[in-house]
Every structure is written in structure tokens, then in C-alpha cells.
Amino acid sequence: MKVVTHSGTFHADDVFAFSVLREAVGDFPFTRTRDASVIASADLVFDVGGVYDPARGRYDHHMRDLPRREDGTPYSSVGLIWRDFGRPAIERLVPGIGEDVLDAVWQDVDSGFILAIDQADNGIASARPGHLALLVEAFNPAWDSTQSYDDAFLEAADFARGILVRACRQAHAEARALSLVMAAAKASHDPRIVVLDSKLPWEKAVFEGNLKDLLFVIYPNEDLTSWYCRTVPPEPNSFGQRLSLPEAWRGLQEAEFSRAAGIEDGVFCHPGGFICGARSRKSAIVLAEKAMAEGA
Template sequence: MSQPRLRLVTHSGKFHCDEVFAYGVLRLALGLGAAGEDHDLIRTRDPAIIAAGDVVWDVGARYDVEARRFDHHQRGAPQREDGTPYSAAGLIWQAHGHAAVRALLPPEAAGLAAAIAAEIDQAVVRRIDEIDNGTAPERDVLGLAALIGDFNPGWDSEGGDAAADAAFLQAAALAEGVLRRRVEVLRGRMAADAEVLAAHARSADPRVLELERGMPWKGAVFTHGLPVLFALYPASNGNWMVDAMPPEPGSFAQRLPLPEAWAGLQDAALAEASGVPDAVFTHLRRFVGAARTRDGAREMARRAIALG
């Protein structure tokens, strides 16, 4: 005998980022397909329908995780430790965010789920909470909340509730897509951090980070306070890059630029100036160079440090 479909209930009328995002989180966390397949998405303000819902959020004037009620409009609604009020997105994320992230990760990355969920909570979900509750410091017209708000049918549009429900699902697809990409970006960054730390431990000189492939590495250097001046890694064209480390995140300067005498030189001219036979180029701004081999890149870094 088949199980009855879950009834997922939120409010009708104009929708906002918090309940739209929460719906995407619920679908992922509960392993649900599209609306109408294994669950019904019901947008209503009818108290009887709300009371009969299996999961209810952003409506109903009740917060009870065990009963799967996640409203934040009533007196005594929960707040974050610093007093920031939760929105429906924040309440759903506290209960289901870890499971949603876990559903998006490959099995070998399951151990990253808690850290990724915590970072998304601080960087994304908290922002949704602030915007929905009117405590955000500024309004971003290109932010997720604004983009989702634009999915609402216009005041003079036709189609009534059916059009609004369809627009809600379109907005939810956008929110879920953003969440999927954010999880993948953070997974990649955290995986790269682990590889950078392991590579640094193997490097003969702690000032020269030798990587077996290109990856985001500067963030790990900053986070872990590594004394890296240059990173070496293979490029897609077969060369080996010599990439200078900036002094702080977002800076276009370098802790130690490549030598000024190498700036803008290529091939034979650079080989002569640097003393590295297979040196290929040094950027005019001296933040990156390359050699044809790993040994050549290592020698460029060694000589740059000696001349620095």
C-alpha cells in the first residue's frame, strides 16, 4: 500500500525569499521530487488546511520542531544567539540544513556537511533572516531575496492563485540552484584546503608550495598562516606556473614579486635574464611566471627568493 503524499504548507499571496528558500531546503533534506509527485505544496491561509499539513513554515503562528511547524511571526519566536530574529528559512535550516547539504555531497565528502552547513548559515541563511525581518543593514537589488521577489506576478497580471503558485516554483528552482552551487563551491574550497595543507607539509621549502594540479590555494595559505611566497602547479598547456602570494585577501600586490629584471620577458630573453634555461615568461606586473618543467618552476621560485 502506497504512502500518502506529504502535505507541505506555507502561506499564499506574495512570496518572499525565506519561504521559497525553505521549500528548496525541505525538498533536498526529505529527498522529495517535484511538487505533485511525492508531495503536495499547498499555499494557503486557511487554518484548517494549515493544521492538517505535515510540514508547515512561515505561517500558523507556531514553532515546534517535533511537530514540524516553523513559523516566526508569533510572540516568543526564536532568535539567534545575538538576538537576530529567524525567518522561516533560518528555522528550517537549523532543523534540515545539514541533511540538505548532505544530500548534495558525494559520499566521499560527507564529512564536510556540517562545516558547509554552518558556513551557508552564516553567509546566506542569516542574510535571508535579516532581510525578511527588516534588520539587514542595506538592500541589495541584485541579491537573492530581490531576485526571488521579482518572480511574484505583477499587480495587474492575470492567472490568479495558479499563476502565483507556478511563479513560486520557478523562484524555488532558482533558490535551489543557488544552494546547489554554493555547496559545490564550498566543497571544492574545503577539499582544496586539505590538499594545500598536505602539499605544504611535503614541500622542501615552506616558502614554496608545490601542488600536483591547479586549485584554489591562497585562501588556505591565509587561513592557516602558511609562510608561502610562491605556489607551483601545472597549467593546461603543460607549463608549470610560478604564482606569487598576495599579502592579504583581495590584494593585487605580492608578498614577494618576481624579480624586476624578469618583468615582461619571455623565452630566450627570460632564460638569459633569470638563468633558468626553460623559463617561459614573467608577467610585466611580476605576480606570475612560468617554466616548461616543474624543475624549472622550482628554480625560478628559488632564485626569486634569493634575489628578494
């Protein structure tokens, strides 16, 4: 399959589009050009050519009637390529991924940073310093560089692949975490408490899984030497609490906290009242139960 994009200065959308395609279909003859005859003879063209027609392998977006997402956001070349080739790319980037989470991972990456590139490339959102789009564009050769644009493009594409790998694998881990949290919630004897066997991202499951009765999440630290009792926020990314830890515990540590909470192995209670800890799973659960009893 012969693939073509434009020559010269590159941006994040064409670099990432190339990286996604390379994962989805493997190695292919690739040309960066604006020669109309070469473009016409290619099997797949992206970000150049003035034609959007997936049936013919044409993925440009630089036209008046440009392709848009369902919400009206204009696509860039990476958004279009990700839409049609993202799933097979994920299967290679995340070996062994199950069909049950493939769509969730695709959606997470799409809404996470593919959309941001679409927006920046189309001027919908500004690319401020540190934006991924600007980091990729920094691979373009400086005016006095002897490096060719084509070599720089491939170097940028390797950088982009690293980001794709991490993004897809983190999205996969989050999808697996969501499944584990939901299973723990289902197995819990009290819908207000979920006990997890490992530290993992649980907040997404609370809101996407509609765990509206959940008040506390119990989980161990990384080396299993202590267990946390964490309050559940009222909305995502908030330090608020559906039910705060008792005022009398806050800011206390070790023996002083243990006495106030009525356990033997307390570690601490944060002054903000959103997390506390003990050295055993049993005591962490007791902390949640005591907090609920006092807050009733």
C-alpha cells in the same frame, strides 16, 4: 509529512526553505495557505503561523521575540530550515560527500548566501539590484499574468534548487581543495613553497590552515602546458605579496624573461610582481627559489 507555508507573494527565504526541505526529506504534500486550521494540522510549517518551535515543526520568524543567530542576526525561514535540515539536504545535493567535510560545506553555504537572505528578509541589509533575493522575487506573477502564485512558487523553487546545487558542490570542491593544499604543505621540504598537481583554490587553505611561512604556490594551468609561480598575499582577497617577484623580471615575456630569470623555458612575469610562469614544473619551482634568494 504535510508541509505548509503562506500563500500569495513569496520571497527568497520561503522559496529556498522549500527547496532545502524537498532535498532533505523528499517529496511531501505541500500547501500554500493562510488558513489557520490547515496550518494547525500540518506537520511542518515555515514562514507563517506566528510560532517558532522546532520540536513541533514550527519555523516562523514574524514575531517580536523572533529567533536569532548567535551573533544576534535574525533568522528568516530559510536560515532556520537550513540550520535543521541543511545537512541532510547537502547529502542529496552532493552525492557521496564524506562526513569529514559535511559540516564545512554546510557552514560555507550558510555564511555564503543563506545569511544574506536572512539579512535581506529582515531588513538588516538592503537587497540592491541583482541581489539573489530580488532575482527570486522576480518569479512572482506580474499584475496582468494568468499564472498562479503557487505555480510561480514552484518555478522559483526549481531555480533556487539550481543555485543550491551549485553552491553546495562548489563548497564541497573548496573543502576538498583545502585538504589537498594542506597535504601538499605537509609534504613540502620547504615551508615557503607549496607545489600543487592541479589548479585549484588554495588561498583559503593558506589562512585557515595557518600557513604563515608560505611565500609561493606552484601549480599548472588547466591544460598542463605551463606552470605558475604565484606569490601569497598577506591577507585574503589581496593582490599584495608576502614576498614580491624581483623587479628585474616584471613585465618581461618569453626569451627576455627567461634570460632575466636564468631559466630556459620562461613564459612571463606580471608587471605587478605577483605571478610568473614557465613551461615546466621544475622551472616554476626554480623561479620561487630565485625570488626567495633575491628577497632574502
